[in-house]
Amino acid sequence: MKLIRYFCEYILIITLFCLFKILGYRIASEFGCFLGKTFGPFFRSKKTIKNNLIKFDNSLTSQKIKNILKEMWGNYGRILSEYPYISSFRKGNLDQYIKFENKEKLEEIKNGQPVVFISAHFSNFELMAMAIEKSGINLCAVYRPLNNKMVNSIMEPLRKKYICKNQIKKGINGVRESLKFFKKGASIAIMIDQRVSEGQKINFFSEPAYTTTIPAQFVKKFGCKIQPVHIERYNKINFKITFDEQLVFNENADIDSISLKLNQWLESKIRKNPSQWIWTHNRWK
Numbered sequence: 001m002k003l004i005r006y007f008c009e010y011i012l013i014i015t016l017f018c019l020f021k022i023l024g025y026r027i028a029s030e031f032g033c034f035l036g037k038t039f040g041p042f043f044r045s046k047k048t049i050k051n052n053l054i055k056f057d058n059s060l061t062s063q064k065i066k067n068i069l070k071e072m073w074g075n076y077g078r079i080l081s082e083y084p085y086i087s088s089f090r091k092g093n094l095d096q097y098i099k100f101e102n103k104e105k106l107e108e109i110k111n112g113q114p115v116v117f118i119s120a121h122f123s124n125f126e127l128m129a130m131a132i133e134k135s136g137i138n139l140c141a142v143y144r145p146l147n148n149k150m151v152n153s154i155m156e157p158l159r160k161k162y163i164c165k166n167q168i169k170k171g172i173n174g175v176r177e178s179l180k181f182f183k184k185g186a187s188i189a190i191m192i193d194q195r196v197s198e199g200q201k202i203n204f205f206s207e208p209a210y211t212t213t214i215p216a217q218f219v220k221k222f223g224c225k226i227q228p229v230h231i232e233r234y235n236k237i238n239f240k241i242t243f244d245e246q247l248v249f250n251e252n253a254d255i256d257s258i259s260l261k262l263n264q265w266l267e268s269k270i271r272k273n274p275s276q277w278i279w280t281h282n283r284w285k
Helices: 002-023 025-041 046-056 062-091 102-110 126-134 149-163 170-185 215-221 254-274
Strands: 098-101 116-119 139-143 168-169 187-191 201-202 207-210 226-234 238-243
Touching: 002 025, 002 062, 002 139, 002 149, 025 062, 025 238, 046 062, 062 126, 062 149, 062 215, 098 126, 116 126, 126 149, 126 187, 126 207, 126 226, 139 149, 139 170, 139 254, 149 168, 170 187, 170 201, 170 215, 187 215, 215 254, 238 254
Parallel strands: 098 238, 116 187, 116 226, 139 168, 139 187
Antiparallel strands: 201 207, 226 238
């Protein structure tokens, strides 16, 4: 049954990508938003999403939760509609839809020591690694392959060609590979918002959650800086990518305290715009 479902998803993705490309960027985004809001809730556990939002803020009213989820599913759909335009973003044909804050930090990094970029699944998160690599920074991005190998056979080449050529699969082998790249002068980009079985339980919205310690390990081993970056969607089809102040830790900071600081940064971004974060992941499992 799973194989049949995966094949159906594969055909659906190919069909939608072709349709989105025909429609054009603006109309495709609106259509994707409609699809996300209409069908998205059927593809993920409502219980997991509700539990996540309660941990985030147990004072949320049912209407507020409904509004957050409506916008989240709409963003899901828009992201899907934007994948056929990834090559256009890469080539600069859609640069008018992206603006930056503190972009000068990329020049400092390019001319200095490698850093660890941290971020999360906000808005169209794929555009962040693309922008960093386009700036001329030697970058490696840590990622998790999709469960559906057929769909992944579409997405992985797309990511390597247009988003970040150096893609490292998460896991122990991925950590080793990241270390090799970093020692050769490449910066590392990693999403810190997903549960990882090899992580440690660190407070996230006051609840212990398995958290990646890879950024903290790099800080301890190399004394490197952490460069937080996040992306926001505005006016439906426009984006703002912000490079926050770099995080520097003294040599006495331990793995847990560093990881907690990074979680606190993530919390602040989610609080600012909760509807643009992906609440479907079982973060506190």
